[in-house]
Amino acid sequence: MKKLYIFIATIFIINLATTFKQDNAPTHSYKEKLSEYGFFEGKISEQQPAKNVMPYTLNAPLFSDYAYKLRFVQLPDNQQVAYNADSVFQFPKGTAIIKTFYYKNDERNDKKGRRLIETRVLLHQENGWVSLPYIWNDDQTDAVLEVTGGTTKVAWRDAQGAKKEFEYIVPNMNQCKGCHERNGVMTPIGPSARQLNGDFKYADGTENQLIKWKNANVLRGGEDVKNAPKLVHYDDATASLDARARAYLDINCAHCHNKTGPAQTSGLLLDWKTTDSTAYGFYKTPIAAGRGSGNLKFDIVPGKPNESILVYRMESTDPGVMMPELSRSQQHTEGVKLIKEWIKSMKTN
Amino acid sequence: MNRILWVINFLVVNIAFLNAQADIEKRIQTDMIMAENGSTVQITEGVFTMSKSISMDGKKNVTIKGKGIDKTILSFKGQVAGAEGIKITNCENIILEDLTVQDSKGDLIKTMHVKGITFRRVKAEWTGKPSKTNGSYALYPVQCENVMIDSCIAIGASDAGIYVGQSKHIIVKNCTAYRNVAGIEIENSLYADVFDNVSTGNTGGILVFDLPNLVQKRGGYVRVFNNVIKENNFSNFAPKGNIVASVPKGTGMLILATNNVEIFNNQIINNKTTGVSIISYFMTEIKIKDKDYYPYPSAIDIHDNNFERKKGRVPFNGRFAKIYWFKLKFGRNVPHVVYDGVIDKKALDTNGQTKPENRICVRNNKNQTVANMDAANGFKNVSRDPNQFDCTLEKIKAVDNFTAKN
Numbered sequence: 111m112k113k114l115y116i117f118i119a120t121i122f123i124i125n126l127a128t129t130f131k132q133d134n135a136p137t138h139s140y141k142e143k144l145s146e147y148g149f150f151e152g153k154i155s156e157q158q159p160a161k162n163v164m165p166y167t168l169n170a171p172l173f174s175d176y177a178y179k180l181r182f183v184q185l186p187d188n189q190q191v192a193y194n195a196d197s198v199f200q201f202p203k204g205t206a207i208i209k210t211f212y213y214k215n216d217e218r219n220d221k222k223g224r225r226l227i228e229t230r231v232l233l234h235q236e237n238g239w240v241s242l243p244y245i246w247n248d249d250q251t252d253a254v255l256e257v258t259g260g261t262t263k264v265a266w267r268d269a270q271g272a273k274k275e276f277e278y279i280v281p282n283m284n285q286c287k288g289c290h291e292r293n294g295v296m297t298p299i300g301p302s303a304r305q306l307n308g309d310f311k312y313a314d315g316t317e318n319q320l321i322k323w324k325n326a327n328v329l330r331g332g333e334d335v336k337n338a339p340k341l342v343h344y345d346d347a348t349a350s351l352d353a354r355a356r357a358y359l360d361i362n363c364a365h366c367h368n369k370t371g372p373a374q375t376s377g378l379l380l381d382w383k384t385t386d387s388t389a390y391g392f393y394k395t396p397i398a399a400g401r402g403s404g405n406l407k408f409d410i411v412p413g414k415p416n417e418s419i420l421v422y423r424m425e426s427t428d429p430g431v432m433m434p435e436l437s438r439s440q441q442h443t444e445g446v447k448l449i450k451e452w453i454k455s456m457k458t459n
Numbered sequence: 460m461n462r463i464l465w466v467i468n469f470l471v472v473n474i475a476f477l478n479a480q481a482d483i484e485k486r487i488q489t490d491m492i493m494a495e496n497g498s499t500v501q502i503t504e505g506v507f508t509m510s511k512s513i514s515m516d517g518k519k520n521v522t523i524k525g526k527g528i529d530k531t532i533l534s535f536k537g538q539v540a541g542a543e544g545i546k547i548t549n550c551e552n553i554i555l556e557d558l559t560v561q562d563s564k565g566d567l568i569k570t571m572h573v574k575g576i577t578f579r580r581v582k583a584e585w586t587g588k589p590s591k592t593n594g595s596y597a598l599y600p601v602q603c604e605n606v607m608i609d610s611c612i613a614i615g616a617s618d619a620g621i622y623v624g625q626s627k628h629i630i631v632k633n634c635t636a637y638r639n640v641a642g643i644e645i646e647n648s649l650y651a652d653v654f655d656n657v658s659t660g661n662t663g664g665i666l667v668f669d670l671p672n673l674v675q676k677r678g679g680y681v682r683v684f685n686n687v688i689k690e691n692n693f694s695n696f697a698p699k700g701n702i703v704a705s706v707p708k709g710t711g712m713l714i715l716a717t718n719n720v721e722i723f724n725n726q727i728i729n730n731k732t733t734g735v736s737i738i739s740y741f742m743t744e745i746k747i748k749d750k751d752y753y754p755y756p757s758a759i760d761i762h763d764n765n766f767e768r769k770k771g772r773v774p775f776n777g778r779f780a781k782i783y784w785f786k787l788k789f790g791r792n793v794p795h796v797v798y799d800g801v802i803d804k805k806a807l808d809t810n811g812q813t814k815p816e817n818r819i820c821v822r823n824n825k826n827q828t829v830a831n832m833d834a835a836n837g838f839k840n841v842s843r844d845p846n847q848f849d850c851t852l853e854k855i856k857a858v859d860n861f862t863a864k865n
C-alpha cells in the first residue's frame with residue numbers, strides 16, 4: 111500500500127515537474143530526496159552549504175520543542191532580493207529556503223554528535239511558495255520527502271545533563287501553511303531585516319548578515335542597512351524585558367496572530383507593529399478560545415500572569431489548549447518564564 | 460502453551476490492527492494533500508482512530524465523502540497533535556458529506572477562508588456527558604463565503620454546536636443541535652438564513668451575536684424561521700471567559716448587539732428563562748474599546764412564532780437569573796420576549812423616538828408576552844406593555860447563496 115502511494119506521489123511530482131518545465135521559469139522540481147537538490151557539499155549530514163547557498167540565522171528564532179536549526183537560502187543565479195525594513199524579504203522566484211532541525215545528543219558536549227530530524231524546504235515556484243518536509247533516515251545519509259509528515263522519538267541530554275525524550279512531530283505539507291500564511295498565500299516567516307540584523311560566523315569570519323548580503327550583491331537597495339531595525343534575542347539579558355517579551359511574541363505567535371495571518375479571526379494581533387493595546391491582548395476577551403480560555407477572562411491582565419490566558423496557553427501541552435497549535439509538544443519553560451515576568455512587571459489597572 | 464499462542468496471536472492481530480489504523484490515517488491525509496481539483500476523496504465505512512488533525516489547503520471543487528453518518532466515523536479521541544479534527548483552509552467549493560467526526564481536542568471541523576463550503580449529512584459530536592473539556596465548536600466555518608450546512612447533527616460542544624463566524628451568505632437548514640452550550644450561533648456574519656432546524660436540550664437554542672474587536676465587524680440580515688427551539692434548559696458548561704459562558708440556561712434565542720434580524724414561524728417552547736432575549740453588549744458588563752463597534756441591537760422583527768412555556772420561575776443560576784429574580788421580579792409569569800431597552804441616543808429621530816426602521820418589533824405571535832427591562836436606568840421602569848413593540852419592519856430578503864444553487 112505504501113509503495114502504491116509513493117508511486118502515486120512520484121507520478122504527481124513528475125507531472126508537476128513537467129508543468130513547471132513548460133513555464134521555463136527558474137524554479138525547482140520537487141525531489142524525492144534532499145540530496146538531489148545539491149544544496150550541500152560533501153557529506154550531507156555535515157550540512158556544508160554549496161557555493162550558491164548562504165547560511166543564515168535569526169535574532170529571535172521560533173521555539174520548536176528545543177530543536178536546533180540550521181538555515182540556508184539559495185537565490186537563483188545573479189538574482190537579488192529587495193531590502194525592506196518592515197517585513198519578510200520578497201525573495202525572487204526560484205529561491206529555496208532550507209531549514210534543518212536537529213538535536214545535540216548532549217547539550218553539554220558538542221563532540222557527542224547530533225541527530226538530524228527533518229529538513230523543511232520552501233521553494234518559490236511560478237505559482238508561489240510550496241513547503242516540502244524531508245525526514246532524515248536513521249543512517250543520516252539522506253532525507254526523504256514525506257508529504258504527510260511523521261513522528262519520531264528524540265532523546266538527548268540537556269545543558270544540565272538531564273535526560274530528555276519525547277515523540278517529535280514533523281508537520282505535514284498543509285500544516286506548514288498553518289503558520290506560513292498571509293492572506294491565504296504561502297510565505298516565508300523568518301528572513302526579515304529585523305531578524306537578519308545580527309552577526310553570523312561565516313567560514314571567512316564573523317560579520318553582520320545584512321552587511322554581508324549587501325556586500326555580496328545579494329541585497330537590492332538597503333543603502334541604509336546600518337539603520338535596520340533589530341529584534342533582540344529573548345535570551346539576551348542585556349535587553350529590556352519589554353523588548354525581549356515582544357520579540358518572543360513576534361516570532362512565536364505573530365506568524366499567525368497578525369492582521370493577515372491564520373489567527374486574525376481571534377482579533378489578537380501580536381506582531382511587533384501592533385500598537386492597539388486591546389488587539390495586543392491587554393484586557394482583551396477571547397473570541398473562540400473555548401477551553402483554551404482556562405476559565406480566565408482576558409488574554410493579558412497587567413501584573414497578573416496567572417490570570418492571563420496568554421500564559422495559560424503557553425504553559426499547556428494539550429493540543430486543544432496550547433499555543434502555538436503546531437510544532438510544539440513540550441513546554442518552553444524559559445519562554446513561559448519570560449512572558450510571566452513581563453506581565454508581572456506591568457502595573458495593574 | 461495454548462495460552463501463550465493465544466497471547467501471541469492476540470498481539471499480532473492487535474499490532475496489525477494498529478498498523479492498519481495508522482495506514483488509514485496516513486492515507487486519508489495523503490489523499491487530502493494530493494487531491495486534484497475536481498476530485499472526490501472517498502473514506503470507507505468503519506471507525507478510524509486519528510492521532511493528529513487532518514487538513515486540506517488550497518483546493519478547488521473537492522468533495523470529501525464518507526459512507527454515511529455513523530458508518531464512516533473518524534474518532535480523534537487519542538489525538539496528540541493539531542488543534543482541530545479536520546481543518547480546511549483557502550479553498551473554493553468544498554463539500555464534506557456523509558460522515559461522523561468525534562471527540563477532537565479542539566474544534567471538530569474548522570474551515571477558514573473557503574468560498575463555497577458545504578457540510579451535508581455530517582455528524583460532529585463529543586461523545587459521553589457534556590463537559591467543559593469538550594472542544595468549542597463542532598462545525599466551525601469562519602471567514603467563509605457561501606456556507607451551506609444541511610442535515611447535520613452537532614452534539615456536546617462546550618461553546619456552539621454549529622457556529623458560523625465572520626462569514627457571508629449562509630444557510631443552516633435541516634440540522635439538529637443538542638447538548639451544546641449554544642445549539643446554533645451566527646456571529647459577526649452577514650446574510651444568514653437559519654431554518655427547519657431543531658435546537659433542543661442546549662443551554663441556549665439559537666444565538667445571533669455581534670462582538671467587538673473582530674476583523675469582520677458588523678453582521679446582520681439574519682433570518683431565523685421554521686425552527687423548533689425547545690427545552691434549552693441544560694446547565695451551562697462553557698469554560699469561563701468565553702462569551703457563551705454568560706448565557707443563562709433556559710434561553711431559546713439570544714440576539715446580542717445584532718442589527719436586522721427577522722424571527723418568524725418558529726416553535727419556541729419550554730425554554731425556562733426566555734423565549735427570545737434582545738440585548739446590547741452593555742449587558743455583558745465588559746468594557747468596549749473597539750471604536751468601530753456598534754453595541755446596540757436594532758431592526759429586530761419577531762412575528763408569527765408560537766411561544767409556549769410552563770408557568771414557573773426562571774432557574775436560579777448565574778448573573779442573569781439574579782437580574783430576573785431581584786430586579787425584574789417577574790415571579791412565575793415570565794415573558795417570552797425581553798428587550799434590555801438600552802437605546803442609542805445618537806440614532807433617535809427629531810422627536811426623540813427610535814426611527815421606525817430601527818425598532819424592535821414583536822407582533823402576531825401566539826402566546827406573545829413581552830418586557831422592556833429598562834436596563835439603562837437600573838431596571839426602574841420595567842414595562843410589559845405590548846404596544847411599545849407593536850410594529851413591523853420591511854422583510855429581509857432570502858439569502859443569495861451560490862452553493863444553494865449548485
